[in-house]
Amino acid sequence: MLGQFMQLLDIGANLTHESFRHDLDAVLQRAHAQGVSRMMVTGASLDGSTHALALARAHPDTLFATAGVHPHHAIDYDDATDGHLRELALDPSVRAIGETGLDYNRNYSPQDVQLRVFERQLQIAVDARKPLFLHQRDAHKDFIALLRRYRDKVPAAVVHCFTDSGDALRDYLALDCHIGITGWICDERRGTHLRELVRGIPANRLMIETDAPYLLPRTVRPQPAHRRNEPMYLRHICEEIARDRGEPVEITAENSTATAEAFFGLPARDAPQQ
Numbered sequence: 709m710l711g712q713f714m715q716l717l718d719i720g721a722n723l724t725h726e727s728f729r730h731d732l733d734a735v736l737q738r739a740h741a742q743g744v745s746r747m748m749v750t751g752a753s754l755d756g757s758t759h760a761l762a763l764a765r766a767h768p769d770t771l772f773a774t775a776g777v778h779p780h781h782a783i784d785y786d787d788a789t790d791g792h793l794r795e796l797a798l799d800p801s802v803r804a805i806g807e808t809g810l811d812y813n814r815n816y817s818p819q820d821v822q823l824r825v826f827e828r829q830l831q832i833a834v835d836a837r838k839p840l841f842l843h844q845r846d847a848h849k850d851f852i853a854l855l856r857r858y859r860d861k862v863p864a865a866v867v868h869c870f871t872d873s874g875d876a877l878r879d880y881l882a883l884d885c886h887i888g889i890t891g892w893i894c895d896e897r898r899g900t901h902l903r904e905l906v907r908g909i910p911a912n913r914l915m916i917e918t919d920a921p922y923l924l925p926r927t928v929r930p931q932p933a934h935r936r937n938e939p940m941y942l943r944h945i946c947e948e949i950a951r952d953r954g955e956p957v958e959i960t961a962e963n964s965t966a967t968a969e970a971f972f973g974l975p976a977r978d979a980p981q982q
């Protein structure tokens with residue numbers, strides 16, 4: 709079990725999702741009760757990023773925001789979007805640019821548009837001097853080629869919800885990227901390779917996330933009837949990762965929180981509250 713004062717940090721929670729509209733305060737209370745004291749609210753569209761920032765402002769020291777446009781929505785990205793994102797990027801509550809990246813799994817936006825919009829957001833991170841919150845699915849080759857050209861110009865970059873192969877993982881670590889692991893690792897149909905790979909991620913590069921309301925860990929018992937994932941289940945994900953890494957869960961918790969604090973520039977909060 710986690711120590712009484714252990715603090716977890718969920719680096720990816722889609723709390724602007726409509727499924728949280730009616731009970732966000734209860735969701736946050738349940739998270740706190742499980743030691744999940746801080747959450748990064750993912751911005752995946754211009755409206756979503758604006759909403760994420762509003763949530764962060766309404767819950768200071770608990771919620772923080774990212775600002776970006778997901779590759780699924782790349783087709784909607786125009787000069788006005790770019791201008792608004794640049795304004796959001798300068799806000800102190802916006803701690804990273806993203807999620808941005810490439811997703812060739814669904815190709816909701818054409819690949820050439822995804823590439824162009826990804827590069828525009830890479831440039832925003834460079835100009836705002838903020839870390840990147842990155843999404844990559846079935847697009848590793850194009851993704852790493854573009855990221856390589858910008859990596860030295862941004863302070864840090866996390867490949868969130870990493871689900872790819874060992875080769876891809878080695879490429880990201882060689883580029884000094886951070887890795888975000890979700891409850892995908894609990895999926896016995898498609899995530900078992902991650903249980904081995906997670907052992908090879910240095911503690912100062914490993915961060916944990918729920919991607920709520922998506923990706924409810926399949927090993928959570930009992931499974932909630934509503935099937936909605938929540939930040940409180942980060943504790944379960946942390947326990948699973950600790951077992952896979954062969955280390956006490958307190959160590960995984962402490963290290964992943966310290967890594968996330970450094971990545972997002974947040975104050976340390978692992979001591980008992982006075």
Ligand SMILES: [Zn+2]
Pocket residue numbers: 807842843844868869
């Ligand atoms: Zn994503």
